[in-house]
Amino acid sequence: MGRGIAGREVTGKKIIRVLLVSILLLFIITGSAYAVNIKPGEDAPDFILKSVEEKIFSLSDFKDKITVFIYWRPDQQRSHMALQDGQYIAETFNDRDVQVLGFIARHDNMDEILKIIKDSKVGFPVLKDSYRDVYSDYGIRVYPTTIIVDKYGKVAYSIPGHALTYKISLEAHLKYMLGEITGDELKEMMSPRKEKEDESVLKAERTYNLALKFTEAGLFDKAADAAQQSIEERQDNAKSYILLGSLMLQQEKADQAIENFTRALEIKPFSHNAKTGLGSSLLLKGDLDRAIEVLEDAAVANPYPAMTWFELGKAYELKGEKDKSLELYRKALGKMFKNKILSLSGSR
Numbered sequence: 001m002g003r004g005i006a007g008r009e010v011t012g013k014k015i016i017r018v019l020l021v022s023i024l025l026l027f028i029i030t031g032s033a034y035a036v037n038i039k040p041g042e043d044a045p046d047f048i049l050k051s052v053e054e055k056i057f058s059l060s061d062f063k064d065k066i067t068v069f070i071y072w073r074p075d076q077q078r079s080h081m082a083l084q085d086g087q088y089i090a091e092t093f094n095d096r097d098v099q100v101l102g103f104i105a106r107h108d109n110m111d112e113i114l115k116i117i118k119d120s121k122v123g124f125p126v127l128k129d130s131y132r133d134v135y136s137d138y139g140i141r142v143y144p145t146t147i148i149v150d151k152y153g154k155v156a157y158s159i160p161g162h163a164l165t166y167k168i169s170l171e172a173h174l175k176y177m178l179g180e181i182t183g184d185e186l187k188e189m190m191s192p193r194k195e196k197e198d199e200s201v202l203k204a205e206r207t208y209n210l211a212l213k214f215t216e217a218g219l220f221d222k223a224a225d226a227a228q229q230s231i232e233e234r235q236d237n238a239k240s241y242i243l244l245g246s247l248m249l250q251q252e253k254a255d256q257a258i259e260n261f262t263r264a265l266e267i268k269p270f271s272h273n274a275k276t277g278l279g280s281s282l283l284l285k286g287d288l289d290r291a292i293e294v295l296e297d298a299a300v301a302n303p304y305p306a307m308t309w310f311e312l313g314k315a316y317e318l319k320g321e322k323d324k325s326l327e328l329y330r331k332a333l334g335k336m337f338k339n340k341i342l343s344l345s346g347s348r
Helices: 002-030 077-092 110-119 133-137 166-177 183-190 199-216 220-233 238-250 254-267 272-285 288-299 306-318 322-338 341-347
Strands: 048-050 056-058 066-071 098-104 126-128 145-149 155-160
Touching: 048 126, 066 077, 066 133, 066 166, 077 098, 077 110, 077 166, 145 166, 155 166, 166 183, 199 220, 199 238, 220 238, 238 254, 238 272, 254 272, 272 288, 272 306, 288 306, 306 322
Parallel strands: 066 098, 098 126
Antiparallel strands: 048 056, 066 145, 145 155
16 A cells, blocks of 8 residues: 555656646747846946955945946856956956956855966956845846946946857947947947858758647657757757757656756856756756755746746755745745646646
């Protein structure tokens, strides 16, 4: 009889996992909105922080200057690239009233951080946001995040992640704010000439759409093959990796799922879907602490948090924190019912 109860529990968990993976696949198909919390024209909150060299800085120290914040994390390659581009900006605008600042929240391994700063040849101050005050006050939710504050202490512009256009975008907005280019010239710099898409792009998009159709039809093996083909045709498209990762997760292939979600985050660091998928994959693999870290990051300002909350609840349950897990399960189920997401279970 005990085995029967245990069997029903395992079956129940599998059903719930299928349902939650289906939710993730729904978000992939329908897409999701993204916006930063802090808006242009708002006052930039002041701060008083120590740098990695133990010097004290505040925003008011840079009054009458344009200040560029780069909020980064040591274990992310795209953050390192943002730092290097930040150093280029610092050198390029050195005599033009522009100050670049770096910010880090986690700094338990200072030797590693100092090595990254040295290797990236960073000469601007890097501040320790030990209590995540800047992280919360400015609505940081993506690594890296770059924010430009104007000479009057107002937030002027923000850049989530580190896209290929990162340096061009940052430089263009600084030149505009300094009065070196007009609004039309800014638009021109921000809107490079559209070139005709090559055949590989078109093939990759068609194959991705085919994978979506197979997914909606429940033909998961065919969907995985099509998603893999889409990746082979164009390797810089995050959505193909997210879809394939979700399909691997659906088949409980944790290592392959982790690989695909990780690659998606390298391309698109602010993707809630990729973060949630990675957290779910780590949970499936048994890496609870890392899963919780990733899922909590994914839950911040996530417009579709049901799956994230459920997976977090599961992680805390496995850690023995029952009250925390029940709270998260309730939030997940409430959101699922509210949005009528449970109807997905009938499509399997």
